[in-house]
Amino acid sequence: MIEPRKKIKVATTSLAGCFGCHMSLLDIDQRLFTLLEHIEFDRSPLTDIKNCSPDCDIGIVEGGLCNTENIHVLREFRRNCKILIALGACAINGGLPAQRNHWPLAVLLEEVYHTSPGPANGMIPNDPELPLPLDRVHPIHEVVHVDYAIPGCPPSGDAIWKVLTDLLAGREPELGHGLLHYD
Amino acid sequence: MSQTFTIDGRVIPFEIGQTVMQAASQAGIYIPHLCYHPAFKPNGSCKLCTVKVNGRQSASCTLRAQSGMVVESDTEEINAERRTLTQMLFVEGNHFCPSCEKSGHCQLQATAYHLGMMSPHFDHFFPDRAVDASHPDILLDFNRCILCSLCVQASREVDKKQVFALSGRGIGTHLIVNARSGRLADTDFSLADKAAQVCPVGVILKKRTGFAVPIGQRTYDQQPISAPGKVAEEIRHD
Ligand code: SF4
Ligand code: SF4
Ligand code: FES
Numbered sequence: 001m002i003e004p005r006k007k008i009k010v011a012t013t014s015l016a017g018c019f020g021c022h023m024s025l026l027d028i029d030q031r032l033f034t035l036l037e038h039i040e041f042d043r044s045p046l047t048d049i050k051n052c053s054p055d056c057d058i059g060i061v062e063g064g065l066c067n068t069e070n071i072h073v074l075r076e077f078r079r080n081c082k083i084l085i086a087l088g089a090c091a092i093n094g095g096l097p098a099q100r101n102h103w104p105l106a107v108l109l110e111e112v113y114h115t116s117p118g119p120a121n122g123m124i125p126n127d128p129e130l131p132l133p134l135d136r137v138h139p140i141h142e143v144v145h146v147d148y149a150i151p152g153c154p155p156s157g158d159a160i161w162k163v164l165t166d167l168l169a170g171r172e173p174e175l176g177h178g179l180l181h182y183d
Numbered sequence: 184m185s186q187t188f189t190i191d192g193r194v195i196p197f198e199i200g201q202t203v204m205q206a207a208s209q210a211g212i213y214i215p216h217l218c219y220h221p222a223f224k225p226n227g228s229c230k231l232c233t234v235k236v237n238g239r240q241s242a243s244c245t246l247r248a249q250s251g252m253v254v255e256s257d258t259e260e261i262n263a264e265r266r267t268l269t270q271m272l273f274v275e276g277n278h279f280c281p282s283c284e285k286s287g288h289c290q291l292q293a294t295a296y297h298l299g300m301m302s303p304h305f306d307h308f309f310p311d312r313a314v315d316a317s318h319p320d321i322l323l324d325f326n327r328c329i330l331c332s333l334c335v336q337a338s339r340e341v342d343k344k345q346v347f348a349l350s351g352r353g354i355g356t357h358l359i360v361n362a363r364s365g366r367l368a369d370t371d372f373s374l375a376d377k378a379a380q381v382c383p384v385g386v387i388l389k390k391r392t393g394f395a396v397p398i399g400q401r402t403y404d405q406q407p408i409s410a411p412g413k414v415a416e417e418i419r420h421d
Contacts, residue, residue, distance in 0.1 A: 092302050101309040149302035153281035177407045180296050182280035
């Protein structure tokens, strides 16, 4: 009997991102079924598994680093995934969240919780369970080694499909004109 | 009879006095460039147009063509160096393309696409740079300035105004506006100025026109920057 070929294990997560890149993953549409013949999802919002298995082949990270929890999760991905992919502008250069980098964190917290009206009642949240915000938002390659990047805000489903199928076929992933864009 | 040299094995005719860049664009060959503009004297600041001539590297926009030169341009080695230069330009400024009005019409971005730049590779500087929205028709977003000095040249040579200048040295170099207040509103800058049209990135922007063309239909969505005819063209999107 021929053994069924082992499926490639893929983990995905969103750090300081908006889940737009994950939405693009779904934009792969019916080709997702083709993909699922070759891959299985490990830790991912699609499975709701909380931690990466130690033998993941591909880790896909959306979003940059804006708090200590993000760094923790990113390091877990790097430890457990052979190939790490930065998916989208936020993971690659901090994206929209990094536009806060020009203001000191204290000023931002003041603005959000003291100056603007809202439910916080003038209190800056300080529950010990909350991850500490970083003073600046960082792209993920500033903390761990990243193997591949798929630019875009978000990248198109076609771009994600191209990179994944290139990798599955053992090719160096390449995005040509139309698929490679930063917006 | 015109003389010739070769680029990547292709024979290129040239007139005495022409630069390698000029002869190449005339022959329809694209050499990546950011600070070169056909209407202005080359200033050779970005080094994106670097080629290898007889084994030595040189900026092709300032290098005079000579008969028999052997020029290498579109090679993996040289493109890798050009890619590194674009990566440095990206991390030295604040380039958040998704929220930039110039996205899709931007030569820095399109050049990075051409060179297959997938990530910025280096640590980001996230420098603090101001925005000047004082002028009624024009917005200046210094976050994206790559110091090509085309606006300086255009303002001085074509508009006869000297609205812009580069100030400071090394990593401290920055673009300034020539007014006591430093504000564009306090100069005689106008939308009709040549300097309002030459910026290859999204610094000098016409107000109330941003995002008029949807993503997918913009200049470099349609055709890559290396497409024939794009080479010597002045890029405008308004
Ligand atoms: S100037 Fe060009 S590279 Fe910079 S943010 Fe705008 S589109 Fe992107
Ligand atoms: S504002 Fe634009 S044209 Fe002027 S130096 Fe900066 S990048 Fe060049
Ligand atoms: S185009 Fe030649 S140095 Fe910038």
